Amino acid sequence: MFVEKFKNQIQVFEQKVIASEKIKILPHYNPDGDAIGSALALYILLKKMNKDVEVISPSHFPGFLNFLPFSNKINIIGKKREVEDSFFDGLDLLIGVDFNGLGRLDKLKQSFDKSSTFKIIIDHHPEPEQFADLLISDSSYSSTAELIYALIMSSNFKDKFDKDIATNLYAGIMTDTGSFSYNSSSPETFRIVGELLKAGAEKDKIFDEVYNSFSLNRMRFMGHVMLNRMHILPKLKTGYIYITEKDRLQFKEKYGDTENFVNIPLSIKGIVFSAIFIERENFIKISFRSKGSFDVNIFAAKYFNGGGHKNASGGEFYGSIQETMKKFVSIINEYSDELINYEF
Ligand SMILES: [Mn+2]
Incomplete structure (x- = not known):
């Protein structure tokens, strides 16, 4: 069970979030549905707690994710922009989602590495590198989005959970499992999906936006x-x-x-x-x-x-x-x- 396995991590997560004002959330380079959905779910949660929070993506995300609630708030670094080593100075908290190595941050790697800000990584890739102050990682999860659902619901912040968070997390789980065709044999994944539907995630609409939107x-x-x-x-x-x-x-x-x-x-x-x-x-x-x-x-x-x-x-x-x-x-x-x- 998530709560037992990550008891200490959940506590530190809660403490750090409560104590932090300025927070930045990072998906990995070339972010997929899981990275973006996970980042936005946390963004919405922290916004509702009145944090000064921003999602910074090292590169563009696929256009079929534009429908995700708050995706227009993502700050994209892109190819041309220069990133100074001090890029992450003056923050209280950095949260990375869906990556297990600094190399996945591309241009933001150095500034992230150099920053003395407290760093939390939430991820489901195997064999994570040790570069975070707090690592919440479990490769038995279908997706980072599923882990984030478990984290939010095990925390004191669960009353902030809403339809927009559910939509982002559903998109993350759906895309990382190829619409439930792999990495999704655990009944727990389907229990969580059930909860996301209960919270208002519109399954058919999300599928249509992601998979039936080709040119x-x-x-x-x-x-x-x-x-x-x-x-x-x-x-x-x-x-x-x-x-x-x-x-x-x-x-x-x-x-x-x-x-x-x-x-x-x-x-x-x-x-x-x-x-x-x-x-x-x-x-x-x-x-x-x-x-x-x-x-x-x-x-x-x-x-x-x-x-x-x-x-x-x-x-x-x-x-x-x-x-x-x-x-x-x-x-x-x-x-x-x-x-x-x-x-x-
Ligand atoms: Mn993933």
Whole structure:
């Protein structure tokens, strides 16, 4: 149970929040629904307590999250803005959500690290780095949003819980579980989802905003990717997709358009491991997905300078897209025994 496991942390959280006036909340770089939903849920809670609170995102968030209550209050740092080491001076509290390492803060890493402000991290990624004064981390949770629900409801602040908080948390849980298709086998997750619905989260509307909001260009882009850019290695139960810079220009890629492309090969019967390689300005951005026991967190960390979760991770490669795929194929051939014999 959350209350027993985090008894001390809940107390410190309460004390720090009560004693703090100026508070900043940070999601990770390239924030997803969980990071943004979690940050906004805390933002709303603290606003209701009359705190001087702000959400600072190291980079833009996907447009399909614009409907989230208070998302227009997020302060985005973006590519061009310079961040001084003193950026977080004069604060009482810093709260980071949904990341387990300083590297996930990108441009805000140094100023966050240098700040002497008390730091709380709330996260569900495995093996967190130790850089916070208070760490509330549990990788058995579907999402940071679910953890934040448990935290709020175990605290003295639970009377502040409302529909807007519920909407943000629901969006976080829904997106981090692929709309309850993975990382969501715990009955506790569904109990919490039930509570969020009771509080007024509009499930169908949230789904529609997140998953049925693509542009025509994005749909055509996906068609192109499935037809021309997907390789399937049936024996190795692996599929991978590559996207060139030219592709991105041709289909007028917008931020977030390639999100979830990595999952496409996993929809094919028998495929348990999928990867995507996207040619970005000066490197190849990589994402991995898997089913069951095949651990893509370790895979990404070992070969592609990355990490994440057991079934969802990311990495990078500095070289051409052809070199990246060559390296990938040669590595997975070393895993052939494991993959060929894999039974989901
Ligand atoms: Mn998450």
